[in-house]
Amino acid sequence: FTTSPNADPSTCQIPFLIPPAFQRSCAPFLSPTVDLESTPQDASNISSALIRSLPTLWSHEPYCVHSPSARTTFCVYTRTPFASGRGLSIICSREALSQVTSASAFRNPEPWTVARPAAAGKYTATPIPNKGLGNVATAAISQYEELHAETPLLLVQDTAMQHVEWDVLFGMLRVAVERLPDKSRRRFMELHGQFGGDPLYDRINTNAFNGKVGSGSESWWTVMPESSRFNHDCRPNAVYHFDPQGLTQHIHTVRPIAPGEEITVSYLIPTLTHAERHQKLKAEWGFQCDCAACNAAPWAVELSDARLSLISKLEGHLDDILSRNDASTASAELLVSLYESERLDGAMADAYVFVALEWAYVANAEKARQWADKAMAAIGALRGPWNEWYQSMAKLLVEPEGSPAWDYFARKKA
Template sequence: MRLFQQLSGLSVLVSLVLAHEGHSHDHHHHDHSHDHEDLGGINFCGDGGSLTGGCQDGLGNIAAADQKVFLWKEKENETTQQDSPASDEDDSTLGNHPWTHTKPCFTSAETNHTLCVFTDNHFASNRGASFITTPERATFFTTTTPFLDPSLTKDINQDLHRTIPSRYEKQLIPGKGMGLIAKVHIPRGALIMANTPSLMIDYRAFEDLPKDSYRQLQASAVDHLPPLHREHIMALSTHDSADRSHIEKIDKICGTNAFDIDPHPEDPMQDHGFYVVFPEISRMNHDCRPNADYYFSHDTLTQYIHAIRDIIPGEELTLSYINPVMKHKARNEKLNRIWGFQCSCPLCTAPTPQQLASDTRIAQIRDFWGEFSDWSTDSRASPQLAELVASLYEQEKLWGNMYEAYTWLALEYNAAGEPWTAVKWANKAVERGIPVVGENDSDVLQMERLIKDPWAHWSWMKRVRVRGGWGKGREREGEENHENDDDE
């Protein structure tokens, strides 16, 4: 649910309810955990063998392996056996895309869904990518722009014009294992890293198939990738040193290092998202107040990492694995339960009085969230309350979420009939929002509309109208009341 929809009355509350653990329907409060055996998220201690320097060791330029091309075949009048391998020998094909691999496949008797491994080792300039999903969904992927226009992903994994030479390097972090360290000053808003996925796993696999079946699909998805790409996935952390079989190790790697990604806006199967592995990005460790944040673009099938504050040379690059707007105890209980560690970030190791003060600010922020999406006369929302919440965000160093506070400020000032102050905050919301949600995000686009014409925006004078009276000198001369704009 987009923020502007929540605030314009289309949703009563800012939702933090997760359909899957970490499968967030809130706009931006990232939570990387998922319900795949209650593991999840990105890697905390990614020891050994990872790529650094924006794939400078050659992952983006590997020669394609397994050159033989297969087309997925759907067997007609098949007698389905529960979770049994589905044949790929038939006359019909899955579109015209030359997948390098299209098997194994398993079909569930309960849902009659067939899920296969679809690997394209030519994707993203021979970097390669594997998808575990249904034939119908794989066909949909091949109709999206990253598959139709290879130039979009040609240099995305190295991003030569912006991040090469690399702004970071891999180092051993005391108490954490391997992590990424800034080599140069990285200004706020700068791109740090951009990667196409290695694995995209349809959540339907975990719901429809037994453990042995989806584990086999995961292992095949990794094994089908080009050799160097496969090596870097296998080098990711499993969070422990247990001796496992090849299939079990890949399952643990996926569970420890995956991000949750929502479906493409035009995906016909909107009820199931993906859990996705990016081995380079997985090297970034957790911090409850990180210096970087990310968003995924379906337009390029790419995860982008940007600095959300200035980062100095020698500083570790970090992301938050969970929704950062949680109290100290709740954050650490979740981190320990899912990833098995106690956070040692500056906020979590601060003296008790400072932790309690932080918890108080978090409680206030959460208490006020609902006010800004309540457009009734009972709401306490006002420009002054929005100023308070923005101040709380700043005190809490919630840099990745500041665009939310600025959006509330823009809307509240516009709703009170102060267009130029609203435009000031809308500009700040756009500047802060692009690095963490992308330029095509609906919240960013809403703020751009407000900047263009605050009087035509649905929020114009809305608090004044709801509470009675138009105020003095609030309307632009000759401007009609926008009573019918509320639902735009």
């Protein structure tokens, strides 16, 4: 047996010369529906077809392909017991794998077993005209309630998506999906595909979210089939964030929702103009936006675009601690009212932070606390309580005088 210097420590190293038939008898991971023979198998582009007689971390032998253009080897890793048996398949380079395996949910899964939120029973997947399935509220849901928490079935490193040749990538996706537990594989296959072409890639392209994993700063494609049932609205009533340590997607409401209302999230950043939203949804998501903001009358679209432009300008001023331009408590509160008029409830977190900071700069503890409290609720839903601004706002709430923002300009002059 030879061991390559950059070997994955979770595999026992046996060179690729071991015939595939023997590999299957050693680790019978493939159902007859996966035809690995159609995936390039020659020794030149498979750097390691390795056998592990006693699986450790991985439930199947990692399936690895060398990418000359990325100058690295990408593998499919699957752990079927992950998240109480939901399973997880990962496609990434060996170097990037530690981003996933260092995440708390992977190192110590017990505390991370995700509980089903109480509000999960207050909506149901329903056919929506021209949108396929969507989630519709069956009961009243309050602002900032958690609707949903879900671990991914599939994580794909963006670099792998960019560099692995299409045919090889499609083969790796087949291995990744085929190795998932039955129920999870069925859930994956029930996903909507918008674009056609390779059926697995299409499902991923239509449904994956972008996220960071563990302590890494790289981009990953994360596939969570139930989270994917939420349709897009430019002025949504729910937001999502991915916890990189808990490897869990959380979805919260951002305003009260009435029974019968569709629950939506935004697939875009909030401050795009009407034309930019249309263009991006068509180009990147393959559908014509028909939400209320997209279908508004021309005068309403013009007004909305003007508000969005003022929002960007004000945020630029408030963010500039040196020149201060139009920054003040009044302009920060104007920013909040512009967000409210736009119904951008999901994006209020930044506006609340600006107001809380402006009141702290002028040493008004009561106001700073009041806005820090609102900011925490909004950030908790939009970015999660580990977000650095959540922590700053918590400090401002508990002890405004101890915050670095407290009486900032007077202290600077002194």
